Amino acid sequence: MRVRRFSVVLAAAGALTLGLTACGGGDGGTTAKPGDSSLVSKAKNTKRVVIGTKWDQPGLGLNTGGSAPEGFDVDVATYIAKELAGDPNVQIEWKETKSDNREPFLENGTVDIVFASYSITEERKAKVTFGGPYIVAHQDTMVRADDTGIAKAKDLAGKRICQASGSNSYKRITDPPPDGELDLDAKLVGANSYSECVQKLTGNNLDAVTTDDLILAGFAGQSGKFKILGDPFTDEKYGVGLKKGDTKTCEAVNAAITKMYTDGTAKTLLDKWFGKAEGLTLPTEAPPAEGCA
Amino acid sequence: MDELIEYGPYLWEGFQVNLGLSAVCAVLSLVLGTILVSMRVSPTPVLRAAGTAYVNIVRNTPLTLILAFSALGLSDQIGLVFSEEPSTNGFWLVVMGLSAYTACFVCEALRSGINTVPFGQAEAARAIGLTFSQSLRMIILPQAFRAVISPLGSVMIAMIKNTTVAIAAGYLADVAFKMKDTFDTTGVSIPIFIGIALAFMAVILPIGLFTGWLAKRLAVAR
Numbered sequence: 001m002r003v004r005r006f007s008v009v010l011a012a013a014g015a016l017t018l019g020l021t022a023c024g025g026g027d028g029g030t031t032a033k034p035g036d037s038s039l040v041s042k043a044k045n046t047k048r049v050v051i052g053t054k055w056d057q058p059g060l061g062l063n064t065g066g067s068a069p070e071g072f073d074v075d076v077a078t079y080i081a082k083e084l085a086g087d088p089n090v091q092i093e094w095k096e097t098k099s100d101n102r103e104p105f106l107e108n109g110t111v112d113i114v115f116a117s118y119s120i121t122e123e124r125k126a127k128v129t130f131g132g133p134y135i136v137a138h139q140d141t142m143v144r145a146d147d148t149g150i151a152k153a154k155d156l157a158g159k160r161i162c163q164a165s166g167s168n169s170y171k172r173i174t175d176p177p178p179d180g181e182l183d184l185d186a187k188l189v190g191a192n193s194y195s196e197c198v199q200k201l202t203g204n205n206l207d208a209v210t211t212d213d214l215i216l217a218g219f220a221g222q223s224g225k226f227k228i229l230g231d232p233f234t235d236e237k238y239g240v241g242l243k244k245g246d247t248k249t250c251e252a253v254n255a256a257i258t259k260m261y262t263d264g265t266a267k268t269l270l271d272k273w274f275g276k277a278e279g280l281t282l283p284t285e286a287p288p289a290e291g292c293a
Numbered sequence: 294m295d296e297l298i299e300y301g302p303y304l305w306e307g308f309q310v311n312l313g314l315s316a317v318c319a320v321l322s323l324v325l326g327t328i329l330v331s332m333r334v335s336p337t338p339v340l341r342a343a344g345t346a347y348v349n350i351v352r353n354t355p356l357t358l359i360l361a362f363s364a365l366g367l368s369d370q371i372g373l374v375f376s377e378e379p380s381t382n383g384f385w386l387v388v389m390g391l392s393a394y395t396a397c398f399v400c401e402a403l404r405s406g407i408n409t410v411p412f413g414q415a416e417a418a419r420a421i422g423l424t425f426s427q428s429l430r431m432i433i434l435p436q437a438f439r440a441v442i443s444p445l446g447s448v449m450i451a452m453i454k455n456t457t458v459a460i461a462a463g464y465l466a467d468v469a470f471k472m473k474d475t476f477d478t479t480g481v482s483i484p485i486f487i488g489i490a491l492a493f494m495a496v497i498l499p500i501g502l503f504t505g506w507l508a509k510r511l512a513v514a515r
Contacts (some may be wrong), residue, residue, distance in 0.1 A: 160379055163465060165473070189379040196365070196430030200463070203369025205379065 038248040039112050043085040051077045052178065052241075055221035059218020059273050060117050068094050072214070072239075072273040076134055079265055080240070083256035084249070087248040099166060103127045106243050113249075114223030114241030117215065120290055129246050129292065133255030134260075135270075135285045137173055138232030139181075140213035140280075142220055144201060145227045149269035150208055152231045156186045159207040162197035163188040169211040172234060181233060194219070201226065212236050217277035219289070228280055249290035261286035297484040300475045304485065307471035308492050314387060314456040314467070315496075319449055321392035326399025327434070331406055334433075336425055344400070356390075356455055360462035363390040383464035390462060395452045403442040406437030413515075415454035439511045446504025450497050468492075 061071040105111045120130045163170045176183040179280035191197045198219045200206040270282045332344030363386045367373045375385035418428035457469040
């Protein structure tokens with residue numbers, strides 16, 4: 001009973017803070033006074049931004065031991081940080097954000113902004129304000145380059161697909177909607193991460209790796225031993241994670257994304273990171289913005 | 294508490310995998326450990342050297358590395374496949390790695406047991422005409438086993454807890470994986486931690502008590 005009463009208090013406190021932050025954000029958006037708490041004002045004043053990215057995804061955000069990680073997410077983040085601060089020499093501090101610590105890191109201010117293959121979902125919108133999307137990924141399938149038995153996602157029935165620990169992509173193949181999509185009878189092969197899945201794909205215990213095409217493209221571009229089927233079946237809108245209620249920065253981010261696509265930077269970056277991957281169609285214009293809330 | 298009740302059946306499925314792994318590994322590691330210790334005390338230098346080398350290499354390698362090697366190296370690259378069904382294959386790969394690892398500790402426990410058997414016993418066995426394998430089987434090992442029941446119990450307890458690193462071999466079915474998988478939806482839940490710890494205690498405590506009792510009962514009076 002004690003526990004239950006305690007959790008009620010916690011929930012009430014949580015609701016209160018949420019309400020307060022929501023109000024604060026609204027004020028910042030309408031009055032836009034100098035020195036308000038939004039990230040875009042802070043970046044303009046201090047010329048400093050702390051950015052969270054993935055550090056373990058080739059092509060998107062990969063820490064190679066240097067001062068900054070490398071990848072498409074990282075380059076987009078750099079471009080947008082410069083736009084937000086209005087200064088090409090803005091100081092950027094990089095932090096690693098994993099799938100399970102993105103929301104707490106944004107909330108407690110460990111990072112200012114997150115570019116970490118962060119799909120916009122209704123569930124997450126409750127905790128985070130999303131700018132963008134800056135790109136839309138689709139779930140796709142990667143097989144060995146010499147494999148002719150699998151040409152479409154539907155061919156995965158009876159095949160061995162990879163289940164990476166901590167990812168739900170496999171459910172879109174094996175389960176019916178709403179959790180899944182295709183409801184095929186595929187066999188699951190376990191692995192600790194997508195890099196391990198890709199290692200297994202070179203061996204003889206796995207037929208296909210299926211997840212977001214941008215993640216696959218990073219791996220496919222690395223070696224050339226694999227091909228992407230080019231049969232996408234979901235939309236994953238990669239958004240820019242911002243502290244809940246920071247709509248002013250959200251608008252600024254959306255403007256920067258549109259500019260990135262119109263001035264040709266987006267095409268350069270997409271070609272740089274995903275140009276080598278076979279079977280991937282790259283977008284030419286900015287995906288429609290979700291709207292800031 | 295609600296999460297533990299809601300996900301209890303799912304976690305229990307995982308715990309049964311741990312119990313299955315433990316049961317099979319216990320049998321295999323005891324058999325393999327006995328073979329290893331026979332090699333290590335045999336009069337043939339080649340067998341002795343092979344046994345010593347195996348124990349020293351495998352015992353000093355981290356378990357996660359052995360399991361990853363079983364799955365990524367032996368199975369994926371070299372092509373050792375126990376079953377066409379990936380989950381069955383994963384189970385036996387974990388059994389293989391964990392048994393190979395635990396056997397070293399069984400072997401070393403037994404070897405210390407052999408050292409408690411007075412030298413005169415072996416000499417008397419040879420004097421009445423028993424061969425090496427006969428004297429080991431009928432005179433030395435029975436006494437050695439009785440001397441090391443408690444340490445063997447500790448080895449088995451460590452092995453049961455080691456089943457929770459099955460994830461390292463890419464076998465995503467045991468209770469440690471199911472716990473993490475549950476945390477992806479519920480967030481970290483203290484009751485689930487405690488529930489799993491209690492489940493392990495419920496299995497392991499009796500083993501400790503039983504081997505302690507058995508060791509006392511079967512002790513060789515000298």
